[in-house]
Amino acid sequence: MTDPKIPVTEDELHAYVDNELPPERRGDVEAWLASHPDDAERVHSWRAMAEALHARYDSVANEPVPKRLELDRLMRPPRKWVYGAIAASLLAFIAGGGTGWLVHGAAATPSTFQAFTADALDAHRLYVVEVRHPVEVPGSERTHLQQWLTKRCGWDVFAPELGSTGLKLVGGRLLPGPTGPASFLMYESASGERFTVYTAKASTETTQMRYTAQDRNGAKDGALFWADRGVGYVVSGTSDRERLAQVARLVYDQTEKKGG
Amino acid sequence: MIPALRRYARALARDADIADDLVQDTLVRALRSERLFLGGDVRSWLYTILTNLNKNRRRSLARRPQFMPLLENNPDASGTEAEGRDIARALSTLVEEQRAVLLLVMLEGLSYREVADIQGVPIGTVMSRLARARAHVKASLEGERPALRRVK
Numbered sequence: 001m002t003d004p005k006i007p008v009t010e011d012e013l014h015a016y017v018d019n020e021l022p023p024e025r026r027g028d029v030e031a032w033l034a035s036h037p038d039d040a041e042r043v044h045s046w047r048a049m050a051e052a053l054h055a056r057y058d059s060v061a062n063e064p065v066p067k068r069l070e071l072d073r074l075m076r077p078p079r080k081w082v083y084g085a086i087a088a089s090l091l092a093f094i095a096g097g098g099t100g101w102l103v104h105g106a107a108a109t110p111s112t113f114q115a116f117t118a119d120a121l122d123a124h125r126l127y128v129v130e131v132r133h134p135v136e137v138p139g140s141e142r143t144h145l146q147q148w149l150t151k152r153c154g155w156d157v158f159a160p161e162l163g164s165t166g167l168k169l170v171g172g173r174l175l176p177g178p179t180g181p182a183s184f185l186m187y188e189s190a191s192g193e194r195f196t197v198y199t200a201k202a203s204t205e206t207t208q209m210r211y212t213a214q215d216r217n218g219a220k221d222g223a224l225f226w227a228d229r230g231v232g233y234v235v236s237g238t239s240d241r242e243r244l245a246q247v248a249r250l251v252y253d254q255t256e257k258k259g260g
Numbered sequence: 261m262i263p264a265l266r267r268y269a270r271a272l273a274r275d276a277d278i279a280d281d282l283v284q285d286t287l288v289r290a291l292r293s294e295r296l297f298l299g300g301d302v303r304s305w306l307y308t309i310l311t312n313l314n315k316n317r318r319r320s321l322a323r324r325p326q327f328m329p330l331l332e333n334n335p336d337a338s339g340t341e342a343e344g345r346d347i348a349r350a351l352s353t354l355v356e357e358q359r360a361v362l363l364l365v366m367l368e369g370l371s372y373r374e375v376a377d378i379q380g381v382p383i384g385t386v387m388s389r390l391a392r393a394r395a396h397v398k399a400s401l402e403g404e405r406p407a408l409r410r411v412k
Contacts, residue, residue, distance in 0.1 A: 010391060014387060014390055014391055015372075015387075018365055018366075018390075020372055042398075045398050046394055046398075049366065049397055049401070050366045050367075052346075052347040052401075053271070053347060053366055053367045056271075056347050056348060057267050057270060057271045058267065060263070060266050060270045061263035061264055061266065061267040063266070065266070066280060068284055069262055069280065069283055069287065203316050203317045204281050205288060205289070206285065206288065207281050207284075
């Protein structure tokens with residue numbers, strides 16, 4: 001048995017609040033608190049803190065679980081549900097004049113994702129205006145370009161065929177990304193419209209597709225970004241949603257097939 | 261289990277989308293791994309995966325400059341809403357390990373032993389992190405601002 005005369009330590013006060021205290025010591029602590037108002041006040045404040053935490057966050061546990069987190073959905077053969085999740089968000093983007101997820105993704109606190117999406121848009125803006133040296137390796141050396149970028153980046157860098165949307169590969173370059181190398185591919189239409197496809201290592205395995213746009217000097221660039229198997233993709237170009245989604249869809253479909 | 265994971269993720273990451281990304285990644289990893297089928301404490305294990313994923317996410321964020329507001333700008337906060345915001349703000353000022361301990365113990369009701377296993381540290385470390393986190397949040401809720409805030 002413990003001696004009630006042994007002073008109660010700070011650790012014991014915490015253990016008391018968290019029900020980690022040996023039962024035989026509880027009475028001692030209660031007696032101690034009755035005669036030590038400062039400690040009693042601290043214990044009270046910790047309990048109030050716990051209540052405030054529950055008041056703030058319990059509602060999250062009561063929200064309906066989003067479809068993408070449903071276990072039967074997650075347990076389907078991996079490629080299928082991943083495809084489902086990313087493609088579904090793309091469909092929502094195309095279909096909805098919706099605000100929702102679309103605006104939210106851009107405005108929330110900076111995630112790794114927004115960090116490298118910002119890098120991708122900066123690179124896009126920097127190089128799309130370049131007439132003579134937009135790329136390091138020209139699109140005519142597609143195989144070499146893919147091998148080189150794959151080797152330097154460490155994941156499978158693949159230059160999708162975007163001919164069906166009127167875009168031709170201009171070429172690509174290696175860029176510094178947020179956590180290492182990043183690949184950067186540029187495409188161009190007959191009318192000079194340029195799109196870029198940026199990949200970098202993502203800290204998340206898989207995400208939905210999200211949209212962000214940036215204004216600079218009146219020009220508006222849009223980007224769709226997502227992560228798939230630990231690689232983040234950013235397709236940058238016009239802020240015209242349908243056009244951007246059409247290109248992103250092709251990029252997604254082809255990288256998906258390639259890896260799956 | 262998923263509702264509790266989402267609650268923890270939301271409090272940890274403080275952004276609904278990022279939080280659900282973390283939960284999704286956690287579940288995918290869990291489902292892919294054979295350990296799930298070998299038994300063991302699934303609950304602790306899921307919290308461990310999520311805690312580590314968030315740590316990795318923050319580590320890559322830390323390499324970039326962060327923009328911090330110099331002025332507080334919600335003068336008319338009141339009632340429960342304000343209380344919720346205050347606790348969220350107080351949480352945001354904690355370092356990652358302390359925030360995780362505080363949330364796992366106080367919000368999710370895990371034992372010190374479980375939290376020690378999740379963080380891979382001795383129980384004593386969990387207790388000192390918890391004590392520091394509580395002191396910091398208490399000070400923050402009571403309006404004591406770190407000296408830095410006085411700079412305008």
